[in-house]
Amino acid sequence: MIDHAHDLASVRDATERLLTAVAELDNASVTEPSRLPGWSRGHVLAHLARNADALVNVLDGRPMYASADARDSDIERDASRPLDVQLADLRESTARFQETGAAPADWARTVALRNGVTDSASRVPFRRWIEVELHHVDLGIGYELEDLPEEFVERETGFLAERFTGHPGVPPTHLTDGTRAWTTGRRDTTSPEVTVTGPAPDLLGWLCGRRGGSGLTVAGGSLPALPPL
Structure with missing residues (x-):
């Protein structure tokens, strides 16, 4: 709430x-x-x-x-x-x-x-x-992104994951920092799910367009290209 x-x-x-x-x-x-x-x-x-x-x-x-x-x-x-x-x-x-x-x-x-x-x-x-x-x-x-409050990082990551949920240009994507997890992208069962893993600041940096994803690992495909905010 x-x-x-x-x-x-x-x-x-x-x-x-x-x-x-x-x-x-x-x-x-x-x-x-x-x-x-x-x-x-x-x-x-x-x-x-x-x-x-x-x-x-x-x-x-x-x-x-x-x-x-x-x-x-x-x-x-x-x-x-x-x-x-x-x-x-x-x-x-x-x-x-x-x-x-x-x-x-x-x-x-x-x-x-x-x-x-x-x-x-x-x-x-x-x-x-x-x-x-x-x-x-x-x-x-x-x-830096690493200096952001932990609560903010978690909530903003969830906010942006929600924003891209259902976007036709983003494949089904699972995000995790090893402890927490989010899903985003298209809602379909025909495309394989991409899993993006990395430190929370790097995940947020990629979602908000501040980092290109160099600190992330990707399984099941390539790092999705996100639309501009």
């Missing part, structure tokens, strides 16, 4: 870790490339701030973004700001998200995200947690 209050606390803790780490940078470092193609660290920080506001919109019943173009232009506009401005903006947008999340609400209601995606309101804090943790890794400042 999803506990939105627990996830809000996890978002707060993850954001504090990120802010503490980013505060050690300087203005020049913010302009350097992140691990995301075409984005500087400033782009990543701007995205995190605007995503917090976008999820406030979601919880308040408004469109997540005015448009895809507006989302992209807002990130581009804010990417080149000095470090202190980036930090202040992220703190303030995070506070708005936390305040909205703490307000009494029907957490079982369905909310609208981007591109026609809907979800339970109760899962919005976890979605924000995903943004903060993975983009902290994307900054390339010493926080």
Whole structure:
């Protein structure tokens, strides 16, 4: 069962870790490339701030973004700001998200995200947690997939396995870190099941497009090509 209050606390803790780490940078470092193609660290920080506001919109019943173009232009506009401005903006947008999340609400209601995606309101804090943790890794400042909280790794792996379940382009796939197991891909009995085994951070890295699968072993076929998130 999803506990939105627990996830809000996890978002707060993850954001504090990120802010503490980013505060050690300087203005020049913010302009350097992140691990995301075409984005500087400033782009990543701007995205995190605007995503917090976008999820406030979601919880308040408004469109997540005015448009895809507006989302992209807002990130581009804010990417080149000095470090202190980036930090202040992220703190303030995070506070708005936390305040909205703490307000009494029907957490079982369905909310609208981007591109026609809907979800339970109760899962919005976890979605924000995903943004903060993975983009902290994307900054390339010493926080790696191995540093992610164990609970987060397990839940995000399950979340992504569920996302790819039934996808026609992904063969039936069994995932395991040797202790836990997940299934994903097409639901058919005519294709052989591929088994992908490896450390939990490598499994997650492959599922979320941060690692190519070099730390994984595959039985029953080749490592499936996953669609973009």
